[in-house]
Amino acid sequence: MTAHRDQLDALGVAADHRQANGAGRTVPDATVARLALYLRALTSLADAGTATVSSESLASAAGVNSAKLRKDLSYLGSYGVRGVGYDVELLTEQIRSTLGLNQNRAVALIGLGHLGQALAGYAGFASRGFRIAALVDNDAALVGTFVRGLAVQHSDELENLVRAEDISIAVIAVPASVAQEVCDRLVAAGVTSILNFAPAVLNVPPHVDVRKVDLAAELQILSFHDNRKAVQADIEADAALAHSNGAGLSARAGQAGTA
Amino acid sequence: MTAHRDQLDALGVAADHRQANGAGRTVPDATVARLALYLRALTSLADAGTATVSSESLASAAGVNSAKLRKDLSYLGSYGVRGVGYDVELLTEQIRSTLGLNQNRAVALIGLGHLGQALAGYAGFASRGFRIAALVDNDAALVGTFVRGLAVQHSDELENLVRAEDISIAVIAVPASVAQEVCDRLVAAGVTSILNFAPAVLNVPPHVDVRKVDLAAELQILSFHDNRKAVQADIEADAALAHSNGAGLSARAGQAGTA
DNA sequence: ACGCTCTTGTGAAGGCATTCACAAAATCGA
DNA sequence: TCGATTTTGTGAATGCCTTCACAAGAGCGT
Ligand SMILES: NC(=O)c1ccc[n+]([C@@H]2O[C@H](COP(=O)([O-])OP(=O)(O)OC[C@H]3O[C@@H](n4cnc5c(N)ncnc54)[C@H](O)[C@@H]3O)[C@@H](O)[C@H]2O)c1
Ligand SMILES: NC(=O)c1ccc[n+]([C@@H]2O[C@H](COP(=O)([O-])OP(=O)(O)OC[C@H]3O[C@@H](n4cnc5c(N)ncnc54)[C@H](O)[C@@H]3O)[C@@H](O)[C@H]2O)c1
Numbered sequence: 001m002t003a004h005r006d007q008l009d010a011l012g013v014a015a016d017h018r019q020a021n022g023a024g025r026t027v028p029d030a031t032v033a034r035l036a037l038y039l040r041a042l043t044s045l046a047d048a049g050t051a052t053v054s055s056e057s058l059a060s061a062a063g064v065n066s067a068k069l070r071k072d073l074s075y076l077g078s079y080g081v082r083g084v085g086y087d088v089e090l091l092t093e094q095i096r097s098t099l100g101l102n103q104n105r106a107v108a109l110i111g112l113g114h115l116g117q118a119l120a121g122y123a124g125f126a127s128r129g130f131r132i133a134a135l136v137d138n139d140a141a142l143v144g145t146f147v148r149g150l151a152v153q154h155s156d157e158l159e160n161l162v163r164a165e166d167i168s169i170a171v172i173a174v175p176a177s178v179a180q181e182v183c184d185r186l187v188a189a190g191v192t193s194i195l196n197f198a199p200a201v202l203n204v205p206p207h208v209d210v211r212k213v214d215l216a217a218e219l220q221i222l223s224f225h226d227n228r229k230a231v232q233a234d235i236e237a238d239a240a241l242a243h244s245n246g247a248g249l250s251a252r253a254g255q256a257g258t259a
Numbered sequence: 260m261t262a263h264r265d266q267l268d269a270l271g272v273a274a275d276h277r278q279a280n281g282a283g284r285t286v287p288d289a290t291v292a293r294l295a296l297y298l299r300a301l302t303s304l305a306d307a308g309t310a311t312v313s314s315e316s317l318a319s320a321a322g323v324n325s326a327k328l329r330k331d332l333s334y335l336g337s338y339g340v341r342g343v344g345y346d347v348e349l350l351t352e353q354i355r356s357t358l359g360l361n362q363n364r365a366v367a368l369i370g371l372g373h374l375g376q377a378l379a380g381y382a383g384f385a386s387r388g389f390r391i392a393a394l395v396d397n398d399a400a401l402v403g404t405f406v407r408g409l410a411v412q413h414s415d416e417l418e419n420l421v422r423a424e425d426i427s428i429a430v431i432a433v434p435a436s437v438a439q440e441v442c443d444r445l446v447a448a449g450v451t452s453i454l455n456f457a458p459a460v461l462n463v464p465p466h467v468d469v470r471k472v473d474l475a476a477e478l479q480i481l482s483f484h485d486n487r488k489a490v491q492a493d494i495e496a497d498a499a500l501a502h503s504n505g506a507g508l509s510a511r512a513g514q515a516g517t518a
Numbered sequence: 519a520c521g522c523t524c525t526t527g528t529g530a531a532g533g534c535a536t537t538c539a540c541a542a543a544a545t546c547g548a
Numbered sequence: 549t550c551g552a553t554t555t556t557g558t559g560a561a562t563g564c565c566t567t568c569a570c571a572a573g574a575g576c577g578t
Contacts, residue, residue, distance in 0.1 A: 027483075028534075028535070029534095030534080030535060030536090031535090032480055032483050032484075033476070033480055035479070035483075036473065036475070036476035036479040036480060037473075037476065040458055040473075040475075040476070041460075054555065054556090055555075055556070055557095061460065062460065063460040065537080066555095067536075067537055067538070067539090068535090068536065068537075070555090070557065071536080071537090071557085071558075074556090074557055074558070078557070080555080080556050080557080081543085081544065081555085081556075082542070082543040082544050082545090082554080082556040083543070083544040083545055083553075083556075084544070084545070084554080084555070084556085085554095085555070098483065099479050099480075099482050099483045099486070100482045100483055100485060100486025100487075100489075101479065101482060105478075105482055105485075107478065114380050114381070115377045115381075117373065117377070118373040118374045118377040119474070121373050122374070124458060124474065124475045125475055125478065127475075128478075128479065129475075129478075129482070130475070130478050168485050169478060169481055169482065171478075192485055192488060193481035193482070193484065193485045194481075195474075195477050199299055199383060201320065201321065201322040207488070209484050209485070211480065211481060213472060213474070213477065214295065214296075214299075215378070215381070215383065215384070215454070215472070216295070216383045216386075216387040216388075216389070217295035217296065217299070218454050218470050218472065219364075219366065219384065219387075219388075219389055219428060219430075219454060220294070220295040220360065220387065220388065221291055221292055221295060222428055222452035222453075222454060222468055222470060223358050223359045223360055223364055223388070223389075223428065223452070224286075224291050224294075224357065224358045224359055225291075225452065225468050226359060226364075226427050226468070227358070227359025228359075229451060229466070230359075287565070289565060290565090313524090313525065313526090314525075314527095315525085324566085324567080326567055326568070326569090327565090327567075329526065329527065329528085330527085330528075330566080330567090332526095333527055333528070337527070339525080339526050339527080340526075340575090341524080341525050341526040341527080341572075341573045341574050341575090342523075342524045342526075342573070342574040342576095343524080343525070343574070343575070344524095344525070344526085345526090
């Protein structure tokens with residue numbers, strides 16, 4: 001167990017992608033998702049002063065198995081050395097380049113409520129290749145306040161900001177009821193990638209990518225497995241009981257049935 | 260496009276699951292992840308007063324295709340009526356039951372910094388089947404303060420709280436440097452499911468499930484596709500230019516190459 | 519009672535992703 | 549120079565998931 005399959009997202013609209021990289025190869029989506037993980041692990045290694053790493057140890061640092069890691073890296077080309085491993089710095093550069101992180105991408109954050117404030121202050125974005133270039137909210141009390149040295153702008157400015165800063169990625173942290181409307185405006189202004197925290201399905205034209213983060217859904221997935229474990233334990237307990245007893249039904253809840 | 264494949268998570272450790280439901284059938288992981296989505300869509304429909312829904316319209320409300328939805332629901336049993344559709348209330352109950360949401364599960368939240376504060380105040384958890392039963396931090400300045408009517412407890416109390424409230428699910432929102440340590444304590448206290456926000460790979464025993472949320476990774480995945488689009492646009496622009504020009508290289512960045 | 523229409527439920531096919539397992543490449547020491 | 553050792557890169561096999569396409573079932577009007 002330890003985690004679910006490969007965490008096939010709770011989320012997920014539908015579509016397909018393939019990318020032609022420098023070498024002309026194609027990178028599977030599942031691989032792209034893991035490249036981000038490898039990058040994180042490589043950064044730790046570099047910080048620790050490691051210059052070279054084997055697929056085995058990088059894989060374990062990233063929490064995947066080494067065959068998968070090697071196959072993933074093979075889509076980028078051959079940057080390892082047989083018998084030795086991968087050069088940490090070179091591989092980092094390769095992955096950054098594949099992910100398009102060499103240009104410190106500008107990101108807009110829409111909605112500076114509870115979640116938005118936390119995100120705006122999150123150091124992990126900056127350190128991993130993103131520059132928050134615009135903070136937007138429509139609450140007059142928030143507009144003009146500063147978060148991490150950046151002023152919150154009124155949502156009337158949304159289109160101007162997206163164009164002025166050449167923003168292609170936006171994060172939506174507004175209530176679900178206005179998420180589609182905000183999304184439409186972002187798309188109209190030229191945004192092509194959206195990370196959506198609102199529990200709403202966004203409709204976008206085909207050239208726009210949406211990824212969603214649904215925290216309650218994540219918990220529900222955990223709940224399913226947790227429940228499964230409990231039911232399993234029940235079955236086993238009952239089986240054990242049946243020996244001494246006859247036909248027991250343990251006290252545990254056991255939700256898997258037919259309601 | 261519209262979204263990536265099925266948003267194979269950026270995250271994901273490795274493992275496999277299968278669940279025997281009431282009918283003795285097995286529910287694929289990919290399906291479990293989508294059940295949470297369907298549930299959300301069903302709740303909206305119920306709020307709107309809809310009593311019955313076809314696979315076609317429920318699918319579109321959830322942003323998936325209808326064949327997939329029907330196949331997914333078929334793992335729970337036959338709760339639809341041919342020629343008519345699904346009863347919203349009945350289906351809701353079925354999914355809730357499958358996900359183990361009929362017992363308002365108690366959740367612990369560890370770390371009440373920027374992110375933790377936002378999560379603690381998030382209404383979406385309560386409305387979708389979870390009760391935040393414990394808030395834990397080790398910062399003396401936070402302990403004793405109240406968030407949504409619940410007092411923040413000192414982390415020394417962690418084990419006691421988990422046992423007292425019979426908590427099996429925990430959310431980790433502490434710095435990455437202490438995430439493993441917090442995780443170990445949670446597991447030792449009896450937690451079996453963890454949602455991890457810290458950018459760190461957690462090692463857990465096999466009976467414990469971990470799901471991770473890595474926001475920077477999400478952005479990096481978006482970045483990859485965004486970059487791909489830009490490169491593609493370049494190629495096309497160059498091809499067009501080549502006709503009038505000879506051999507042009509457009510101004511655009513074009514990061515997909517070999518660094 | 520019957521035929522028409524609608525929509526589910528599901529075998530079968532096809533497509534991806536993961537895992538296996540090993541030949542090929544590189545280094546090192548003798 | 550050569551053999552031992554290490555570790556990559558990748559065909560091939562396997563297993564999931566998705567998608568297709570349609571028979572079976574349910575309601576409805578006549
Ligand atoms: N708080 C969390 O931990 C959390 C977790 C997961 C998901 N979410 C989701 O994220 C979204 C935001 O959550 P929150 O807790 O921060 O809510 P919030 O109410 O605290 O913040 C929403 C913010 O959006 C702003 N806003 C509203 N309409 C706007 C518009 N048209 N343009 C620009 N800004 C606008 C509001 O002024 C407010 O500041 C919600 O959809 C919520 O469901 C929140
Ligand atoms: N802020 C964000 O939007 C965001 C987004 C994604 C991921 N994250 C991650 O989530 C985690 C929290 O982020 P944050 O911005 O809230 O950080 P933060 O520094 O604001 O909060 C961390 C909290 O954890 C508490 N803490 C530290 N050690 C603890 C321990 N041993 N036991 C209990 N509590 C402890 C601290 O007192 C603090 O209140 C980090 O790992 C961060 O990388 C944050």
